[in-house]
Amino acid sequence: MNVSPKSVVASLFLLFTAPAFASSPASSHSPNLKSGSAAPGESESARYARRCQNHAPTRGSSEQGTLLWGTRQAWRSRQGSETQRSVLVSVDIQASFHPDGKTQSVRLENGRLVAEHDTTRSLLGTVFQGTSSDGKPVEVALCGAEPAPDDPELVWYRIEAWNPVAQEWENPCAATGNLPDPRALAVSGFWDSRGAHHATPGKFTLACEDGAITKCIRWGYKPWASRDGQSLADLHQACTRMARADYCGNGRSHTRQGTTIDMYDAFGMLSPTTEASAAWNPAHASFEAAWAPDGATCMARTRQGEALEKILQECPGRFSTSAAASLGGGDDCAVQRVKESDRTALLRNRSY
Template sequence: MKTMMGKSVVAGLCLVLAAPVFAHDPSASTPEKSNPGRTVAPVTEAERYARRCQGRAPDRDVWPQGTQLWGTRRGWGARPEPDERRSVLVSVDLAPLKPGASGVPSLRLEAGRLVGSPEASSRLVGTVLQGTSSDGKPVEVAVCGAEPSPGDSELVWYRIEAWNPVAQRWENPCVATNQIPDPRALAVSGVWDSSGAHQAVEGRFTLACENGVISKCIHWGYKPWVSHNGQALAELHQACTRMARADYCGNGQSHTNQDTPIDIYDRLGMLVPTTQRSAAWDPERASFEAAWAADGATCLARTRDRRALETILRECPGRFQTGQLVELGEGDRCTVRRAGGTPRAALLRNRTY
């Protein structure tokens, strides 16, 4: 995609954010794969906590990326859950369920870092937190590593494990890819629901995995706790999560494919259109796709996955109106616009092939 302050770099939606810090130890034993036909006996609470953070290599499928909001698994079952708006982990409580070795009594979130009182965030290893899945079920989450992001003191990447009640073991809930086989997570204030809407909830936060758009948009520069030239970036970050998943209707439904190249630029000038041709991007092949607000597209010229615009109009009836050509500048124009909205006031725009 792009770097900050007017510079630009284009990449696909499965952009590698950073090299994994917590590489798998070849000497660690590989866990036995789950057998869906076998009943796994439950373990005691003491045994469950003793098993956390053991460095086991994940034995999950490498699912395609491009539609994920949280970057987490959709379910614990053997078969992949088809609904992309489901997740085994959507929010986490700040109050520790079981303190780590350092005895952290409480937590707070400062920018993109979890801070334990009175210990520093690097002492959180082993702490177990109470999380919640998209269907409202409780899930235990263990903090197994904390690594400050190189060159950015505001961010800490966490290696996490969640207790899989089906397989009766701790697993990384983040979806792996070939580029990031053991993904980590960022701590982000508030929670996202199945529609992709963000809500500030006292005492709760999100562990956003590397392969999801919540953390990607932060990596691209849209930190929701930061201001740029006096304007808070929280709404810009939220608009980015809609744009990255091509969530036109603002209902949590994505319309993109893995590895689709897109070019992002915003009204603040933090990211600007890419004009130079490279191996990753050819500006002459690209065309305007959409303008974006925090709740979805405000102006639409085409779909990213090449489906007809009529399918989007049917998906969210009454949201858009057609017919009038809207000129946004820089050659961007569309004929499908948000009903009652002002497309020119959009926070983000993008182009694609």
């Protein structure tokens, strides 16, 4: 495929290399965390000793879809259409303990979790206090870590959370046929059910492989990075809206699993794909929308063929149909944001 090195197509298949995680030793320490209780007849120390025991170090490919965090929506049921729910939304970086029985002080540096006073100290086995989308506490164990082979700046974490229904430690990431045991990236702040990012001190997100947060980082939009002195945090946030086709900026997705898109940005990091390949044929694609951190700034059409009127009804007063707008390069909008200040697009995409 002869394309610009700044080009990318977000396709059905995004390949990862198989890792070799190291599991942590069992701990007899029983911290004062709140997410659940041991099974009848089982001590708290025995419950914690069961964390990080079962995992399959296999990797396949990641499919683009509707999930934001990439996590399971609930412990009790299969994945459904309620993509604004998650068993794990945020993690408290201060509420943690280490297998050696000592309180563990941890900080997050550009996507890496490190011990506060000794960066060489292993964090494997550390248990953090997290929160689900319904506000309930959940314990999260850090079971493995390795640099991404294709980007050593990134660290993949294998995690387990205490499932109070099954009374087991389980991977909270949503599994697929291609990703039976997904990993996670650590990202500063957290996202609410409307898809808005909150840069809350002391909070971070363990974003799973199949979610938009992680995919946008994989596409190059690392929120902790900068380009020409300008932070990429807003570009990453705009990408999470685009990946899920969250036109109204309310957390509702309007795409389907496996949809292929082409993206390009105002920073010059990614350019439109111009050469045809097995994954993408630009001759069959057209401009879909332009994006800001809080949703679409203008739209030509929807990704899955829904009528534009349906989107206008979902977020009344957000877009105007009175005048079409041209962004240049053949990207013409059928509707655009009402407020002038809301029309600054950081990202655009094309789709079939």
